[in-house]
Amino acid sequence: MNEQNDILRNPACRENPFRMPEGYFDSLEERLMGRIAEENVAETQRKTKPVWRIIKPALTLAAMFALVFGMGYGVLSLTHTLDRGAAVEASGYATAEEELIRPASLINYYQASLAEESELDEETIINYLASELSFSDLAEIYAQSY
Amino acid sequence: MTDQEILQLYRSGEREKAFRGLVSSYKERLYWHIRRMVLDHDDTDDCLQNTFVKAWQSLDRFRGDAQLYTWLYRIATNESLTFLTRQQTRGGRLDLEAANRLSTDPWFDGDKLQLSLHKAIAKLPPKQKAVFNLRYFEEMPYEKISQVLETSEGALKASYHHAYEKIKAALKEEMDEKY
Numbered sequence: 210m211n212e213q214n215d216i217l218r219n220p221a222c223r224e225n226p227f228r229m230p231e232g233y234f235d236s237l238e239e240r241l242m243g244r245i246a247e248e249n250v251a252e253t254q255r256k257t258k259p260v261w262r263i264i265k266p267a268l269t270l271a272a273m274f275a276l277v278f279g280m281g282y283g284v285l286s287l288t289h290t291l292d293r294g295a296a297v298e299a300s301g302y303a304t305a306e307e308e309l310i311r312p313a314s315l316i317n318y319y320q321a322s323l324a325e326e327s328e329l330d331e332e333t334i335i336n337y338l339a340s341e342l343s344f345s346d347l348a349e350i351y352a353q354s355y
Numbered sequence: 356m357t358d359q360e361i362l363q364l365y366r367s368g369e370r371e372k373a374f375r376g377l378v379s380s381y382k383e384r385l386y387w388h389i390r391r392m393v394l395d396h397d398d399t400d401d402c403l404q405n406t407f408v409k410a411w412q413s414l415d416r417f418r419g420d421a422q423l424y425t426w427l428y429r430i431a432t433n434e435s436l437t438f439l440t441r442q443q444t445r446g447g448r449l450d451l452e453a454a455n456r457l458s459t460d461p462w463f464d465g466d467k468l469q470l471s472l473h474k475a476i477a478k479l480p481p482k483q484k485a486v487f488n489l490r491y492f493e494e495m496p497y498e499k500i501s502q503v504l505e506t507s508e509g510a511l512k513a514s515y516h517h518a519y520e521k522i523k524a525a526l527k528e529e530m531d532e533k534y
Contacts, residue, residue, distance in 0.1 A: 216526045222440065222472050223492060226465025227390055233400075234386075241407050242371070248408065250475050 358423040365414055372409055377423075382407075385431045391488045392435040394454060394477065396462050406431040415440055425502040432485050432503055439481040447509075451477050468530060475525035479518055480507055486511055487518040 216222070339348070356376035365373035385406060390399040409430050418427060454477035457463045457470055465473065476484060485504060489495045490511075497508045506512070 214527075215523065216468075216530060217472075217491070217523055219468065221466065224465075224469065225387065225398075226463055226469040226473070227387070228462045228464055229386070229390075234382055235404075237382055238375055241378060241404060242375075243402060244408060245411055247372075248412075258374055278496075336516055 362417075362419065369413075374407075374414070377410065377414075377427075378407055381384065381424075381427050385427060388488065389431055389435050390493060391473075391476075392432075392481075392484060393438055394473070397496065398438065402431070406434045409434070421502055425499055428489075428499075428503045429505075432489075436481050438475065438487065444473045454478075468526075471526055471529045472522065474523045478525070479521065483514050483518050484488065485516045487522070490515050491519075 342350075356379065356382075359367070361373050361376045361380070364370075364376060386399060386403050389402045389406070390396070392403060393399055406427070410427060417423070429490075454474045457465070457473060463470075476487060479487060482504070486500065488495070489500050489503065494502075497511050500506075500511050501508050506514075
């Protein structure tokens with residue numbers, strides 16, 4: 210290192226160029242003792258409320274769990290209700306559809322209503338129904354009977 | 356009052372007397388150390404008060420394995436670094452702003468060389484600034500600086516050397532070559 214060019218070796222660099230307000234250090238101790246007294250009072254107040262400081266976070270946690278549980282239960286309930294409705298509707302429609310095309314019920318109907326009024330036998334009735342009426346006619350008759 | 360006398364007073368129950376002894380013994384050294392870090396007097400006052408309050412709160416935990424001197428310097432340096440880092444995270448550099456205001460600062464009596472020097476020091480990263488100030492202005496041994504900053508002596512020597520060269524180059528740019 211070239212000491213001739215080393216500007217930091219100039220003694221002026223190490224001198225203190227800063228000043229402070231007059232009497233600053235004289236009042237420092239009293240200001241500090243005042244601040245420490247305030248800190249002690251604040252610390253005492255914090256220590257006199259230990260029960261609430263313990264309960265508060267526990268209550269907050271319990272409330273959060275209750276909220277999450279309630280939301281989850283609500284979503285599950287709603288979903289389950291919709292599924293059941295659709296199932297009932299689907300099963301009801303399927304049942305009705307099956308009933309419409311079941312030939313035994315139609316035979317029962319005509320046996321009850323016609324056979325009593327005439328001397329026609331069962332075979333004659335069936336042949337007549339099969340030859341004279343369309344599927345939609347048969348469905349309409351059935352719907353009216355039930 | 357010596358460090359031993361302060362600690363003896365504290366352990367015998369005379370806490371306030373011990374604390375006043377501590378403040379009396381260290382207020383000036385710690386003030387100038389903090390002032391060279393943060394530059395502004397009011398900011399220095401805040402950091403210095405925080406330092407002594409923390410020392411008061413921690414004195415019962417002081418084990419005596421380190422000297423009171425290095426322990427207090429550590430608290431003061433950490434307070435200064437926390438202050439400077441807090442300013443950085445807020446998007447500013449109060450120490451740089453303060454350095455730029457030094458020429459019109461009523462609490463700065465330096466000449467052109469000293470003004471340039473402290474502006475160059477203000478541009479260093481906070482921890483490197485602490486290393487430079489403790490070594491250059493206070494001529495603190497690396498062993499003590501290591502205890503204050505909790506950094507190895509090797510790392511401190513490297514940091515100081517880089518800071519020294521950076522500042523020398525910055526001053527050379529600004530000053531007349533006759534210096």
